[in-house]
Amino acid sequence: MSVEQNLTEIKSQITNACEKAGRNAGDVKLIAVSKTWPAEHVQKAIDAGQKMFGENKLQEGQEKIPVLSQDLEWHYIGGLQRNKVRKVLGLFHIVHSIDSLKLAKYTNNVAADMGVKPSILLQVNIGEEESKGGFLAEELEVSFSELLDLEHVNVTGLMCIPPAVNKPEDARVWFKKVAELGESLEAKYKVKLPHLSMGMSGDFEVAIEEGSTYVRVGTSIFGTR
Ligand SMILES: *Cc1c(COP(=O)(O)O)cnc(C)c1O
Numbered sequence: 418m419s420v421e422q423n424l425t426e427i428k429s430q431i432t433n434a435c436e437k438a439g440r441n442a443g444d445v446k447l448i449a450v451s452k453t454w455p456a457e458h459v460q461k462a463i464d465a466g467q468k469m470f471g472e473n474k475l476q477e478g479q480e481k482i483p484v485l486s487q488d489l490e491w492h493y494i495g496g497l498q499r500n501k502v503r504k505v506l507g508l509f510h511i512v513h514s515i516d517s518l519k520l521a522k523y524t525n526n527v528a529a530d531m532g533v534k535p536s537i538l539l540q541v542n543i544g545e546e547e548s549k550g551g552f553l554a555e556e557l558e559v560s561f562s563e564l565l566d567l568e569h570v571n572v573t574g575l576m577c578i579p580p581a582v583n584k585p586e587d588a589r590v591w592f593k594k595v596a597e598l599g600e601s602l603e604a605k606y607k608v609k610l611p612h613l614s615m616g617m618s619g620d621f622e623v624a625i626e627e628g629s630t631y632v633r634v635g636t637s638i639f640g641t642r
Contacts, residue, residue, distance in 0.1 A: 420461035423638045424449075427621075431632065434625040445625055448492050450617075450635030453642045456481045462638060463489065471513075471633050475501045478508045494576075494614075494633055496550060502527045506535055513576040513614045513631070516540040516550040518560050521567060528569035536571045538614050538631075539564065541598065543591050544580035551577070554598050561602055574612025574630070575599050585620040592616070592627035599628075 418426070427447065435442040450471040451459045459470065463486055472478045473495025482491055493509040497516070502524050505512065515521050515537045528535055542551030552560075564572050575598060579591030592615050599610045616624025618637040625632065636642065 420458070420638060421465040424462060424465050424467060427634060427637055430622060431625065434622040438626045440625070444630055446631050448494075448631055448633045449638050450494065450633050451481065451639060452477060452495075452635060454639050456484050458639060459485060471635075472509075475505055475508075479504070482508050492631070492633075499523055503531065506531060506533060511536045511538070511573075513538045513633075514540045516542075516552065518552075518563060521564055521570065525567040525569045534569050534571060536573045538574045538576040538612060539572065540576045540578075541595055543577045543595050543598075546580055549578065554594070557598065557602065558605070561606055565606060565608060572610070574610045574614065576614035576631075579615070582620075585623045588620040589623050589627060592624050592629065596628040
């Protein structure tokens with residue numbers, strides 16, 4: 418199947434999952450994760466009308482973003498080290514992977530210095546896995562006011578990479594927990610958190626049923642890396 422056919426198929430799966438969940442298809446955005454693929458391959462998705470793309474490494478963004486169409490929206494979804502923050506903010510529009518209060522504060526300072534106000538999502542280590550970064554849910558419950566005080570970033574939601582599971586249905590419990598955490602923060606801190614970034618090639622339909630607004634799909638669009 419071509420990239421164009423893959424995109425058509427995924428969009429119809431998104432529409433079906435939304436219907437099943439009683440949601441508007443327009444409320445779920447598809448981020449095409451183009452990591453490891455060269456610009457020529459990414460171009461096939463652009464030619465098919467895709468506008469939102471995700472990368473997990475600064476260097477790949479530096480290679481592809483400047484040479485591709487300038488009307489795309491780029492999402493940074495990978496681990497973010499401090500020394501990369503300035504360049505990431507210079508290239509990408511939205512950062513999904515703010516994984517600690519320290520990094521959020523640092524990003525806020527850099528954004529202030531650059532005169533920008535990026536949208537950020539907070540990565541939650543929902544399975545409390547040693548191997549993964551991210552806020553613990555209870556940590557977020559207490560430190561959230563400090564995040565809201567940051568004036569040069571817009572906290573728009575939560576992101577997660579749940580523990581590996583054997584079948585998509587098994588990821589549901591994790592997506593549900595992230596959605597509930599978002600609702601709890603909204604109620605406790607009287608804010609709107611419109612976005613949940615969850616769901617990848619293997620499990621995006623389940624994630625949509627649990628409230629995802631950004632699905633991050635790579636393999637099912639571009640092929641096996
Ligand atoms: C690679 C990646 C994806 C996409 O994964 P696929 O299984 O290829 O769809 C989504 N999110 C993050 C953070 C990734 O690194």
